[in-house]
Amino acid sequence: MIKSSFLRQSIIALVVKTSAAGLSFAMFLALARALPSDAFGQMGFAFSLATLLSVVGSFGQRALVLKYASIHTADGNNAALGGVLMFGYQRILLGGVALCLALAAWVLLTGSNARYLMWAGPLALALSLAEFQAHFLRAYDTMIAALVPRDIIWRLAVIASAGALIWTNSTDASAALALAIMTLSLLFIAAVQLAHQKTMRSLLRAPLPVPDSMARLWHRTSLGLWGVSMVKSAGPNLAVVMLGVILTPAETGPFFSALRVSMVLSLFLMAANMAGASGIARSFAQTDQSGLQHICTSAARAIALPTIAGFILIALLGKPVLRLFGEGFDAAYVPLLILSAGYLISALSGPTALVMETTGHERPYFRILTRITCLFLALMPLAIYVGGITGAAAMLAGNMIATQLLCYRYILRELHIAPGILSRRPHAAAYD
Template sequence: MSKGERLPIRTLVRHGAAAGIIKLASAGLTFLLFMAAAMVTDQRQFGLFSTAYAGASLVSFFSIVGQHAAVLRFWPQYAGIGDIASANGLMVRAMRLTLIGLTVSTLLVAAVALMPIAGVPEWQSLILATAGLTLALGWSEFTACALRAKNDLFGGLLPRDIVWRVVAILVFAFSGFFAQGLSAVTATTLSAGLLLLCVLPQTIILLRDTYRNLRGPLTPAQKAEFNTVTLGLWGVTALPPALGQASTLLVAAILGPEAAGGIFVADRVMRLAVLALNGINQAVAPQISGAFHRGEREHVQRLTGLAAIGGFALALAMLVVFVLFGRPILAIFDPAYATGTLHAALILLGLGAVIGTACGPTELTMQLTGLQRELFRTLVVVNTLGLAVTAGLTLLLGPVGAALGMAGTMAAWCMLGATITRRQIGIDPSVFGFFTGQDATAVRLLLKGRS
């Protein structure tokens, strides 16, 4: 089977299930990673580490110039029609832009170290470590998406989602036996160095396959399309994940690093609720792009409907878990986090995740079907207003207000995006799309036959 060929639904279901398991394992390992970091640092140092991690993540989303989404958008399109030369030419162009963006972003972050902050003696060292983590996070995201675009699901996901986290947990745990406590600078530096080491095999494979195989220059029309789409993808792929990190930084600025650490933990726990949808998205992304640009809209509707119903079911189940066991889960990181305030914040974030997953793979569908400009406008307006509202609610209500603003923003743009997608291209990526598509008809016929 060629790398751009349409995969059967059964194969996609297996890939989606496998990706979901990987994402579940990744979430569990992320949980353990930050728990290990919290155990080998004190409350202040963990707050600084979580702030540095959030800052590096925030910058890394913008630093790769949307190229991780561009390869998912264009590689299946070109490879699906057998134009491997253009596909490889596109990959070379994307890699160059990614490296330029990462270099500029890393240097800009490092330059922030020249502006010391009173009361944070480790400021300069922490910023330099954050710059290194920015580079590592950005490059690992691009290599993972580049391999996923070629339907190499496991090669794309395993190094960062599994291997890096396992290695980092072991290193943090091992260091606890030889030191009374790690500093935020050391924890951040270790995270960056280990991540670059773990994705080195991906880098070698990607460079080898791209430069060894046939590749050709893009036509003027292809370059124009690439440039136009890239500008839109840059914004739409950076804003949603950046919002969560920006909110953590906002809480840190308003309430201090200790409160930021609590919101950071609640936000990471909340992400358990979106695991199923994220996992399914890893498998269906290249298939949505290839099918849509071949004119197979019914197939795209089927894929998005199945993704939505699977993601929503897990999110709803996780919300129940948050309500019943939220405090013990938060206490694993630090007993100081097992408060009614942070438990309420976790439940609010979980509610936002339930609404977001009910809207299905809206962001992904808009990215891959040419609606990146509409998505960008939606994200800019909703997220700008959302950050302002989050800041006001944080000042008024503390961590609960921050969670309310974050959850409301997530729900608002997901619902608006699903509405735009349905109106613009006639594809409903939400759970309602499942109940009106082919699969719903098949289920109804099956139930009718059994009755």
């Protein structure tokens, strides 16, 4: 029963995420067609900034609520369940409002002409709330209720709004208008999602007291989860932010489009992580080395073919796909290939991050991730000055590949398994 339930939810998640990947492409394509090229570059810069700020302002509450809501749901501890929900909402709202005020103050006090950036704060708050609610609902295995509002309905709403701008041939289309549409529609959808969840409303309406020791545990745990999530989010989003600061919006837009197209290749690894997470954790707990190796090899081989096929399609059709976003966007074809190669090598390396996070090696993973990300981000400005968007793509792909290979090496040495497409020979550990 548990196995069939997990399989069903994995299939639902895969279908939703696959649909979301297509809709994400369509959403940014529609916005690119609705906005002038400079405005689209500004929107891409602000969206990446908002995505990064949503991670900063959520203080690790997404992963925290997914972890502890699952635990407290299983043991029937409604006091703790309501407590961790309220704990998360309070910190997300506090952090989100603080970021909104800080960003607005910076724009106003510096006299910046980039007034559209004032929408990055509210959009960050909307993203934080929507993701937090989705993570909480996943604890109940309600994948449809958790994922569909943000991943499907919100994107459809933005596509419809962009379509209206295209149809009316609006001359008022701007980055600020696009960001306002994205923000307000997401806040409305998150509010409707909360209104339809009786359990969440009842837990928030009459929260029960929780021990101080439990609140302190949540605080300590959330700090660690916050650090990992910020470093993970820093690479792609800070690359776009740095480009927006150093180059013009017209140059940032094509890179943002190339990044979004290449991210489609990460879908297959994400699906494998969803399907293999419990099996990897269970095999490790049972010290089933062969079972752990089998799951990793099967996952890597399952995603290898579609990821390679996707890379070939991008190589063949990359230029016309980029032209759909706007005239001259095919200038990002080489960066698109570089970014896609990074995602391809990451996929062939297998679920390295998942293995380290589910086998008690979170801290070594965090150290590897932090050191490599900081190194490549430090080199990013120089790479942009020297190579433009191609230099930025090279740094971002290098960050992905180096992190994956170092994690691969760590797993090979410490766990004696190969998480990639080539399985480890049973006697290989003797030669370490």
